[in-house]
Amino acid sequence: MSVGKTGKTRFLSPSNGLIGLIRGLGSGILEIAAPSRCAGCQKPIDDQTDTLCAACWEDLRESLTAAYCPTCGRDSGPYAIIDSRCQRCRQKRPRITQVVRVGPYGGVLRRLILDLKFGRRTELDAFLGRLLAEAILGNPLFTDVDWLVPVPLHWRRRWVRRYNQAELLARAAAAELNRQDRHVRVNADLLRIRYTPPQTSLSFNQRRLNLHRAFAARPDARFAGRHICLIDDVTTTGATLNAAAWACSKLGPRKISAAVVAVAAND
Numbered sequence: 144m145s146v147g148k149t150g151k152t153r154f155l156s157p158s159n160g161l162i163g164l165i166r167g168l169g170s171g172i173l174e175i176a177a178p179s180r181c182a183g184c185q186k187p188i189d190d191q192t193d194t195l196c197a198a199c200w201e202d203l204r205e206s207l208t209a210a211y212c213p214t215c216g217r218d219s220g221p222y223a224i225i226d227s228r229c230q231r232c233r234q235k236r237p238r239i240t241q242v243v244r245v246g247p248y249g250g251v252l253r254r255l256i257l258d259l260k261f262g263r264r265t266e267l268d269a270f271l272g273r274l275l276a277e278a279i280l281g282n283p284l285f286t287d288v289d290w291l292v293p294v295p296l297h298w299r300r301r302w303v304r305r306y307n308q309a310e311l312l313a314r315a316a317a318a319e320l321n322r323q324d325r326h327v328r329v330n331a332d333l334l335r336i337r338y339t340p341p342q343t344s345l346s347f348n349q350r351r352l353n354l355h356r357a358f359a360a361r362p363d364a365r366f367a368g369r370h371i372c373l374i375d376d377v378t379t380t381g382a383t384l385n386a387a388a389w390a391c392s393k394l395g396p397r398k399i400s401a402a403v404v405a406v407a408a409n410d
């Protein structure tokens with residue numbers, strides 16, 4: 144992939160398995176930034192129809208091409224991926240069969256996520272949702288996904304924030320997938336039934352305990368026999384996704400995958 148003079152992506156190196164990830168990005172989703180400002184760095188940009196400046200597109204391109212474990216989404220780093228698993232996933236098989244991501248949690252991707260999550264720039268959901276859709280389209284293991292299931296917020300947190308960023312992302316991704324003839328729907332029947340403190344300051348084991356029975360799927364959620372794909376903005380230890388998957392698994396889905404915008408390193 145290269146970045147043209149307007150900063151739009153042209154193509155992606157075929158070697159990394161992420162072909163087409165940002166295919167078509169650049170135009171059509173461009174009204175999200177304030178006029179002539181880059182949504183990533185806020186610097187003025189020449190092409191007022193573009194979302195990002197050339198430098199931010201370049202930063203994003205590097206994110207997209209970073210190698211990661213297809214089972215947990217973590218950076219594969221210096222460790223070999225064997226049978227689609229990193230060393231960690233080989234030691235303990237996760238409940239989620241496979242993960243796609245847009246990139247690691249850093250740089251322009253991190254800024255866009257924080258703006259979506261806390262800056263109340265909910266219009267970024269269209270841009271990030273489209274990136275997520277392209278990640279899903281680029282992975283053949285996700286062709287039979289039936290439901291996109293956003294990781295829910297507890298109603299108290301949602302009431303404060305007024306929206307669930309994972310649900311905005313799921314809806315934007317589903318719209319893009321359907322536009323590209325991949326028919327999936329959003330299923331919001333996974334609920335957060337227990338209010339839990341924020342995970343950020345907790346260790347891996349504390350996170351797991353914190354999330355114990357935090358989620359439940361509505362008994363009439365049509366998960367049985369389906370391939371469901373959990374959607375979230377960021378995952379760090381995978382504890383939230385795992386707890387959500389555990390709740391979904393009670394209803395007998397065929398497979399549980401996850402698609403996240405970014406994966407943060409936790410060590």
Ligand SMILES: [Zn+2]
Pocket residue numbers: 181182183184185186195196197198199200
């Ligand atoms: Zn920029």
Ligand SMILES: [Zn+2]
Pocket residue numbers: 212213214215216217228229230231232
């Ligand atoms: Zn892994």
